[in-house]
Amino acid sequence: MSDLETIISMLSFRRPAESASELEFIKKFIVPLGAQRDTHGNWCLNIGDAPTVLWSSHTDSVHRSEGYQNVDFDGKYITLAVNSKSNCLGADCAAGVWIMTEMIKASVPGMYIFHYAEEIGCRGSRAIAQREPGRLVNIKAAIAFDRKGIDSVITSQRGRCCSDTFGNSVAAQLPSRYRLDPTGVLTDTKQYMHLVPECSNLSVGYYNEHHPHEALDVAHLIELRDHMVKFDQSKLVIERNPFAKPSKPKLKLKSLAGPAFGSRRHRREDNLRDLVYWHPEKVAAFLENEGVTYDQLHDVIYGDRETVSVASLFADLEDLMSGAA
Known part of the structure; x- marks a missing residue:
């Protein structure tokens, strides 16, 4: 098959985690390359002796149902076919999987x-980081192919994950439009930030994931x-x-009279609502790390109910957070 055909x-596979069509996708595109499944569900392959770079992608998608879908190509973009019932294309992360299969074939x-x-x-990545960190003892850099757009070398995933020097050394070998981008959120390489010196994520060309x-x-x-080949x-x-304690920027608040509004002495943090109000970024990062998706939270807020009370919203959030892992 040609590159485009492959x-x-x-992208014709809908791949919810642990679905039959995800497994079929793996058997068709990954297993023939010699990859083996580890005890955590990841499919793994080493090229070279004692590799020092980990290349990362993931096989699942956010499709709501397993099976297959039709896609269209307009000469530039692949999209879902008109009138498709699928909830996403799944280029996140089929695009990254394709890149890695091509690199394996080229013996990178x-x-x-x-x-x-x-x-x-x-x-899968969390299990390696928590239960088998020794697997990464020789790894100096972990690079994922799981980022939207066409120009990002991610340097932060809700926290510094790689140095600018490293990021620039990666970008120098990519198309010239690539630049350092500190706006990353979450992919598998984030789980290795405390074990691997340099962790990043590269744009692979999808949008509206x-x-x-x-x-x-x-x-x-x-x-x-x-x-990449x-x-x-x-x-x-x-x-x-990776073992250095991250520094926290000091918050400077100005006030015309008395202590600044928002200082911890002058605000209440007695319940879940207070914590969400005062720490929205940390709450969002927690939800993402615990596997709560945009669609799940969107359904809680904008689901079938025409209005959602504050009390019921936070009750639902409590349920989500307690069952997300």
């Missing part, structure tokens, strides 16, 4: 992990592949210390 074939050295259940809490109007820029994906790991600059 990418389209991958590295530890390749096609992660299990990223979309429902990074379960997790939604029916998701689209994949095919030309970008193929161009990125062309760079020639990637020179000896040019990577490793600088970050």
Whole structure:
């Protein structure tokens, strides 16, 4: 099959975690390369002796149901076919999987992990980090192919995950539009930030992920592949210390009279509502880490009910947070 035909074939699978169609996708595109399933559900393959770079993607998608779907290609973007009943295209992370299969075929050295259940809490990567951290003892850099757009080298995932020096050494080997981007949120490499010196995530060309109007820029994906199969790991600059305690910026609040409004002495944090109000970014990061998806939270807030009271919203959030893991 041509590159385009293979990418389209991958995107024809709806891949909820642990679904039959996800397993069929794995058997068709990953198993023939020699990958083996570990005890945590990840599919893994090493190329070279004692690899120092971990290449990352994930096999699941946020499709609500398993099976297959039709897609269209307009000469630039792959999208769901008109009148498709699917809730997303699934280029997150089929695009990353394709890049990694191409790198394996080109014998690019590295530890390749096609992660299990990223979309429902990074379960595969979290299991490695928590139960088998020794697997990563020789790994100096963990790079994921799981980012929207066409120009991001992620340097922060709700916290610094790689040094700018490292990010620039990656970008130097990619198409010239790539730049450092500190606005990352969550992918599997975030789970390794406390174990691996440099962790990042690269744009693979999808837009509007997790939604029916998701689209994949095919030309970008193929161009990125062309760079990655020639990637020179000896040019990577490793600088970050994963064991260093992250520094917290000092919050400076000005006040015309008396202590600043919002200082901890002058605000109440007695219940869940207070914590959500005063720490929205931390709450969002917690929900994401625990596997609560945008669609789940959206359904809580904007579901079948025409109005949602504050009390019922937080009751639902409490239920979500207690059962998310």
